[in-house]
Amino acid sequence: MGTFPxxxxxxxxxxxxxALLVTSGCGGGDDAADGQITLTVDVFGQxxxxxxxRQYENDNPGVKIVERGTGGNLDEYSPKLTQWLAxxxxxxxVVAIEEGLMVEYKAxxxxxxxxxxxxxxxxxxxxxxxxxxQGLTADGSKLIGLGTDVGGMAMCYRTDLFEKAGLxxxxxxxxxxxxxxxxxxxxxxxxxxxxxxxxxxxxxxxTFNTIVLQTAGNAQGYHYYDTSxxxxxxxxxxxxxxxxxxxxxIGAGLSGKYGSWSEEWVSAFKQAKFATIACPAWMTGxxxxxxxxxxxxxxxxxxxxxxxxxxxxxxxxxxxxxxxxEEAIKLAKFxxxxxxxxxxxKAKGPLPSSPQALDDPAITxxxxxxxxxxxVGTIFGEGAKTLKPVYMGPKNQAVRTEVExxxxxxxxxxxNPDQGWQDAIANAKKAAAK
Amino acid sequence: xxxxLDARPPATPAPRTPRPSWxxxxxxxxxxxPYLYIAPFFLVFAVFGAWPLAYTLWVSLHDWDLLGSNxxxxxxxxxxxxxxxxxxxxxxxxxxxxxxxxxxxxxxxxLWLANLLNRQLRLxxxxxxxxxxxxxxxxxxxxxxxxVLFGREFGxxxxxxxLVGVDAIGWKSNRFASWVAISTMxxxxxxxxxxLIFLAAMQAIPRDLYEAxxxxxxxxxxxxxxxxxxxxxxxxxxxxxxxTIGGLQLxxxxxxxxxxxxxIRGGPMRESQTLTMxxxxxxxxxxxxxxxxxxxxxxxxxxxxxxxxxxxLIIRRLxxxxxxxxxxxxxxxx
Numbered sequence: 062m063g064t065f066p067x068x069x070x071x072x073x074x075x076x077x078x079x080a081l082l083v084t085s086g087c088g089g090g091d092d093a094a095d096g097q098i099t100l101t102v103d104v105f106g107q108x109x110x111x112x113x114x115r116q117y118e119n120d121n122p123g124v125k126i127v128e129r130g131t132g133g134n135l136d137e138y139s140p141k142l143t144q145w146l147a148x149x150x151x152x153x154x155v156v157a158i159e160e161g162l163m164v165e166y167k168a169x170x171x172x173x174x175x176x177x178x179x180x181x182x183x184x185x186x187x188x189x190x191x192x193x194x195q196g197l198t199a200d201g202s203k204l205i206g207l208g209t210d211v212g213g214m215a216m217c218y219r220t221d222l223f224e225k226a227g228l229x230x231x232x233x234x235x236x237x238x239x240x241x242x243x244x245x246x247x248x249x250x251x252x253x254x255x256x257x258x259x260x261x262x263x264x265x266x267x268t269f270n271t272i273v274l275q276t277a278g279n280a281q282g283y284h285y286y287d288t289s290x291x292x293x294x295x296x297x298x299x300x301x302x303x304x305x306x307x308x309x310x311i312g313a314g315l316s317g318k319y320g321s322w323s324e325e326w327v328s329a330f331k332q333a334k335f336a337t338i339a340c341p342a343w344m345t346g347x348x349x350x351x352x353x354x355x356x357x358x359x360x361x362x363x364x365x366x367x368x369x370x371x372x373x374x375x376x377x378x379x380x381x382x383x384x385x386x387e388e389a390i391k392l393a394k395f396x397x398x399x400x401x402x403x404x405x406x407k408a409k410g411p412l413p414s415s416p417q418a419l420d421d422p423a424i425t426x427x428x429x430x431x432x433x434x435x436x437v438g439t440i441f442g443e444g445a446k447t448l449k450p451v452y453m454g455p456k457n458q459a460v461r462t463e464v465e466x467x468x469x470x471x472x473x474x475x476x477n478p479d480q481g482w483q484d485a486i487a488n489a490k491k492a493a494a495k
Numbered sequence: 496x497x498x499x500l501d502a503r504p505p506a507t508p509a510p511r512t513p514r515p516s517w518x519x520x521x522x523x524x525x526x527x528x529p530y531l532y533i534a535p536f537f538l539v540f541a542v543f544g545a546w547p548l549a550y551t552l553w554v555s556l557h558d559w560d561l562l563g564s565n566x567x568x569x570x571x572x573x574x575x576x577x578x579x580x581x582x583x584x585x586x587x588x589x590x591x592x593x594x595x596x597x598x599x600x601x602x603x604x605x606l607w608l609a610n611l612l613n614r615q616l617r618l619x620x621x622x623x624x625x626x627x628x629x630x631x632x633x634x635x636x637x638x639x640x641x642x643v644l645f646g647r648e649f650g651x652x653x654x655x656x657x658l659v660g661v662d663a664i665g666w667k668s669n670r671f672a673s674w675v676a677i678s679t680m681x682x683x684x685x686x687x688x689x690x691l692i693f694l695a696a697m698q699a700i701p702r703d704l705y706e707a708x709x710x711x712x713x714x715x716x717x718x719x720x721x722x723x724x725x726x727x728x729x730x731x732x733x734x735x736x737x738x739t740i741g742g743l744q745l746x747x748x749x750x751x752x753x754x755x756x757x758x759i760r761g762g763p764m765r766e767s768q769t770l771t772m773x774x775x776x777x778x779x780x781x782x783x784x785x786x787x788x789x790x791x792x793x794x795x796x797x798x799x800x801x802x803x804x805x806x807x808l809i810i811r812r813l814x815x816x817x818x819x820x821x822x823x824x825x826x827x828x829x
Contacts, residue, residue, distance in 0.1 A: 134756075332649070
């Protein structure tokens with residue numbers, strides 16, 4: 062070291078520091094120089110877009126579409142999307158937004174392209190009115206999302222377990238077993254008495270969510286928040302009614318207590334450990350994925366107890382940070398067109414939110430071979446057009462989490478129903494204030 | 496060293512007047528270029544260490560919604576709310592509980608393992624490599640596998656317990672059981688690593704100390720406690736501090752131990768939600784309250800500093816008690 066010219070060493074060090082600064086400061090361009098652009102679509106679960114992408118790529122040479130997040134959990138997807146938006150970098154060109162989280166994203170509409178500025182207004186007739194309105198900001202000046210699917214509501218059941226328990230297996234007869242949730246519980250008790258080794262339902266949390274959305278939809282049209290965004294968990298009779306019904310289900314010992322979306326839940330599907338599960342249209346894809354091909358033909362779909370209801374459904378939005386906004390908007394419009402809705406339904410079963418698609422023979426005549434050829438198009442489609450949506454307030458997701466969690470603690474025997482209800486109210490208030 | 500000697504060159508009254516600028520350059524070089532050589536580290540540290548720290552502090556003083564654009568300065572408000580937040584203290588207790596029941600057995604087991612590996616064994620290198628194997632598996636994979644093993648209904652642990660007539664344990668919904676389960680996977684992964692560090696330190700202990708102890712009539716156990724352990728003190732302090740930092744930041748294991756909706760809570764009643772999970776829950780989903788989450792981060796930092804200080808004090812005390820036995824010899828043998 063002593064003999065090496067030190068000033069040269071210093072120069073080398075300086076260069077190294079400089080290089081470090083340069084490399085840490087630079088991002089990366091992503092597009093090849095050949096005019097080909099890549100559009101990234103961020104989704105969760107199963108949107109069923111693969112065929113549509115191929116079709117779009119054929120019709121639009123120079124566009125390549127990559128989908129990320131397929132099969133993923135909404136719980137993991139949504140924080141990632143929020144981080145990308147907050148960082149101003151990383152989000153796809155088209156992103157899916159679930160209805161329960163729409164309110165939070167709508168509160169900061171500048172993160173997204175206002176689709177009304179890009180000729181989306183003329184598409185209004187392509188969507189059920191409430192679905193269209195969900196994508197609009199409160200003042201109606203900005204549209205951040207175009208509707209994809211609606212949930213609809215049914216009850217999926219395993220015919221093999223019903224047969225074992227001496228219950229009818231035909232979907233019409235099964236539907237007649239439970240016009241109300243009380244009848245559903247009574248059926249469950251019969252099922253339980255038959256000792257099949259399986260529980261009647263998967264987890265009380267899913268069932269609670271189904272009941273509360275149905276009860277609220279049939280009553281005043283809101284559950285945790287009223288339409289002026291006041292938290293009404295403790296005063297809304299729809300919530301308490303759903304809570305009490307759920308407690309009756311737990312009290313009758315019908316739940317398998319498999320925490321929804323957990324590994325155990327998936328195992329329970331595989332091992333046929335429960336007989337019924339509340340299923341919105343998109344759940345059919347989840348059931349097929351979890352229960353696997355060996356359960357094909359062992360599932361069927363009946364009417365949901367009570368009257369109708371809706372759970373879930375999403376929108377597609379274009380983040381303002383996208384480098385290919387025009388192309389992304391075009392793709393989002395294509396995917397949410399009536400043909401887009403039909404294509405997705407055929408692939409993975411999410412129910413269209415487009416009235417034209419719902420009337421299309423491709424939907425009305427559709428059957429699902431996995432579910433013993435159940436006429437899924439009519440089962441889910443029937444209710445979809447008359448569906449009464451439920452309003453979701455600003456911290457809907459956080460509040461819902463707290464209330465469902467309270468259901469879970471009762472289901473696991475950690476709290477009694479009264480304590481659980483107190484927890485639900487206290488924690489929901491705390492969550493809403495955060 | 497060489498640079499320091501050059502830094503005060505007596506040769507300034509230069510007889511070689513033709514190149515005065517060269518001499519000055521050389522002097523400047525000698526004075527300042529050392530800083531340049533160490534600059535890369537400090538630059539990296541500034542960018543990835545100091546800046547995030549300062550920024551987090553800044554964020555924690557605001558009501559900062561992750562997506563929102565208006566961020567109001569609220570002073571210490573986040574901190575005062577946090578100190579009165581029962582869920583926060585619940586997660587502190589969880590973190591400390593898991594830390595204690597994972598670290599104490601882990602370091603004791605590592606010490607014992609290192610002692611075994613330090614003897615004359617067949618296939619010694621093989622054994623030494625074997626203890627490190629758990630450490631090279633990915634944390635996520637470990638957590639997921641253990642999560643399944645500890646399942647309530649389909650888990651192997653409960654199946655084994657059932658064979659011996661013990662009722663199924665709700666590993667994920669019982670507070671103490673979930674602490675034990677999570678500690679198991681931490682220990683499974685880190686015991687071997689610590690054992691190797693202890694082993695390396697043990698090998699630096701001169702043989703003649705043991706020979707002398709043996710001549711004095713000390714048996715193996717006595718040799719271990721009176722020779723090995725006191726001389727390992729610096730290494731033990733190192734391992735304790737590293738384990739403290741890691742243990743109090745525990746995230747992946749408890750997070751992936753739970754699956755399904757809202758796993759970030761660490762169980763329905765937050766049975767095993769650690770501080771870092773609580774931080775994540777607040778800063779990201781479902782609250783997106785970045786200011787509050789940042790305040791949690793700073794209190795976590797404070798907690799680690801406090802616990803590390805306590806650790807060092809305890810170890811010093813213990814070490815001081817054990818030292819007189821060997822203190823005199825230590826100096827002589829080196």
